[in-house]
Amino acid sequence: MILLPCPHCGPRxxxxxxxxxxxxxxxxxxxxxxxEWRDYLYTVDNPxxxxxxxxxHGTGCRRYFVVERNTVTNEVRxxxxxxxxxxxxx
Amino acid sequence: xxxxxxxxxxxxxxDVIGKLINRNGARNGYSARYSAFDLFRRxxxxxxxxxxxxxxxxxxxxxxxxxxxxxxxxxxxxYLAKEHGITDVAVLDxxxxxxxxxxxNTAIIRSNYLxxxxxxxxxxxxxxxxxxxxxxxxxxxxxxxxxxxLAHNDGAVxxxxxxxxxxxxxxxxxxxxxxxxxxxxxxxxxxxEHARYPILGALxxxxxxxxxxxxxxxxYARAADAHGVHIHPYTEVQDIVVEDGRVRGVRTNQGNIATxxxxxxxxxxxxxxxxxxxxxxxxGTFPLxxxxxERVKPFLHTVVVSGTLHVYVSQTDxxxxxxxxxxxxxxxxxxxxxxxxxxxxxxxVLELMPPLSKLRLLRQWxxxxxxxxxxxxxxxxxxxxxxxxxVGWGTWGFKAGPVSGEMMAELVATGKxxxxxxxxxxxxxxxxxxxxxxxxxxxxx
Numbered sequence: 375m376i377l378l379p380c381p382h383c384g385p386r387x388x389x390x391x392x393x394x395x396x397x398x399x400x401x402x403x404x405x406x407x408x409x410e411w412r413d414y415l416y417t418v419d420n421p422x423x424x425x426x427x428x429x430x431h432g433t434g435c436r437r438y439f440v441v442e443r444n445t446v447t448n449e450v451r452x453x454x455x456x457x458x459x460x461x462x463x464x
Numbered sequence: 465x466x467x468x469x470x471x472x473x474x475x476x477x478x479d480v481i482g483k484l485i486n487r488n489g490a491r492n493g494y495s496a497r498y499s500a501f502d503l504f505r506r507x508x509x510x511x512x513x514x515x516x517x518x519x520x521x522x523x524x525x526x527x528x529x530x531x532x533x534x535x536x537x538x539x540x541x542x543y544l545a546k547e548h549g550i551t552d553v554a555v556l557d558x559x560x561x562x563x564x565x566x567x568x569n570t571a572i573i574r575s576n577y578l579x580x581x582x583x584x585x586x587x588x589x590x591x592x593x594x595x596x597x598x599x600x601x602x603x604x605x606x607x608x609x610x611x612x613x614l615a616h617n618d619g620a621v622x623x624x625x626x627x628x629x630x631x632x633x634x635x636x637x638x639x640x641x642x643x644x645x646x647x648x649x650x651x652x653x654x655x656x657e658h659a660r661y662p663i664l665g666a667l668x669x670x671x672x673x674x675x676x677x678x679x680x681x682x683x684y685a686r687a688a689d690a691h692g693v694h695i696h697p698y699t700e701v702q703d704i705v706v707e708d709g710r711v712r713g714v715r716t717n718q719g720n721i722a723t724x725x726x727x728x729x730x731x732x733x734x735x736x737x738x739x740x741x742x743x744x745x746x747x748g749t750f751p752l753x754x755x756x757x758e759r760v761k762p763f764l765h766t767v768v769v770s771g772t773l774h775v776y777v778s779q780t781d782x783x784x785x786x787x788x789x790x791x792x793x794x795x796x797x798x799x800x801x802x803x804x805x806x807x808x809x810x811x812x813v814l815e816l817m818p819p820l821s822k823l824r825l826l827r828q829w830x831x832x833x834x835x836x837x838x839x840x841x842x843x844x845x846x847x848x849x850x851x852x853x854x855v856g857w858g859t860w861g862f863k864a865g866p867v868s869g870e871m872m873a874e875l876v877a878t879g880k881x882x883x884x885x886x887x888x889x890x891x892x893x894x895x896x897x898x899x900x901x902x903x904x905x906x907x908x909x
């Protein structure tokens with residue numbers, strides 16, 4: 375079991391959350407090409423080590439937030455609200 | 465020496481037996497083949513078996529380097545040597561042979577997939593597995609005991625029908641059966657209407673079954689070695705040298721190798737290896753946990769899979785029950801198991817087979833799965849010339865080992881992508897031609 379610190383609700387069991395993937399810049403849907411959009415949809419960094427990702431607290435505050443997690447040890451060093459809620463919510 | 469013997473046998477100059485048997489395993493100073501007589505003799509005398517494959521010093525150059533010493537890498541090396549005469553090949557693994565996903569899967573073989581592309585591909589693999597013990601002169605213990613995928617709701621029954629029809633069009637034995645027939649196949653299963661998730665039907669696939677996964681790896685290693693392939697365990701690739709868009713070599717913790725062809729046959733770490741060549745991947749690494757019970761008398765004669773309950777159960781030749789599940793819900797390179805998983809798994813198994821409640825678990829483990837967006841593998845060429853990939857094997861990789869090896873060997877030797885794997889190329893992602901296998905993955909993912 376790993377604990378995720380929700381910025382609203384505090385540390386909770388990871389089973390309360392839904393993993394929403396790596397964060398990254400989203401191309402503008404009005405000006406992007408199909409290739410760029412598919413690259414945004416499919417290609418990921420998938421690092422072995424520290425990564426920044428989105429999580430959704432499904433059985434808590436039902437908010438998206440940003441977590442810095444080590445994918446090898448599952449250690450979490452930072453958990454924060456997105457810079458702007460709109461940009462980071464799918 | 466070995467190649468000349470084969471050539472002589474083919475010309476008719478060799479002895480009669482030489483023409484009839486394959487020569488995998490034949491080499492100077494070793495017993496040529498495993499046989500019942502040899503087993504009897506060594507049983508009486510208690511003498512040691514020779515190591516099945518040799519150790520070599522790392523050469524400074526190879527014609528081809530295969531990264532990953534599991535079933536995919538070793539099968540690729542074997543078919544390169546046997547079918548295409550390319551024997552100057554090194555297979556590198558950062559750990560021991562078969563210690564990654566090849567040693568952590570639940571060893572289920574089947575071909576009852578959903579897409580025609582997937583069905584054709586996996587069916588070729590089942591055919592190769594059926595003949596593998598004779599081909600490699602190594603008992604891989606393939607037990608075609610039948611494979612049941614349970615449907616617990618109307619949507620699942622409809623998907624089973626769909627799969628059965630696609631399978632039959634491709635000539636594969638696959639049919640939907642109903643609870644009374646399921647009860648005959650698996651008497652200990654709760655097929656009553658009163659179960660928490662009543663079983664409405666199942667997709668029955670008689671050619672499916674289980675295999676001894678270590679034996680497959682060792683058999684390929686021994687046969688590839690007999691053809692002159694160098695197998696290097698504990699040799700970690702740290703960088704891939706690319707100049708002007710072409711592969712020039714690899715750097716390892718045991719020294720540098722010059723080569724024009726590198727095949728990425730890794731699992732779990734495949735996106736990291738591809739990163740070394742500058743090729744970005746649509747792959748996320750997710751752990752998949754599995755567990756095994758203590759040994760009991762044989763009572764479960766088919767493989768049972770439930771998509772709704774996210775569990776699959778089979779009984780090995782040793783009597784242990786092997787349980788597997790779907791991948792963990794978030795990416796990780798950690799192979800540590802979790803108590804939550806065991807709790808959930810045990811609950812689901814007991815939903816299906818209540819009499820198992822007194823069984824004790826022996827151990828649990830996790831393997832790393834490279835999940836792709838369309839639940840299909842990625843095989844073929846990359847934008848870097850000479851860098852080939854055989855990756856993205858998620859939870860469906862072990863059953864594809866032989867056919868992947870055969871196809872990747874053909875690609876590396878001829879430079880042409882075989883028709884069977886053309887749909888699974890890396891370019892399908894930027895071009896938007898995904899091969900959606902999600903509905904057919906055994907536990908629904």
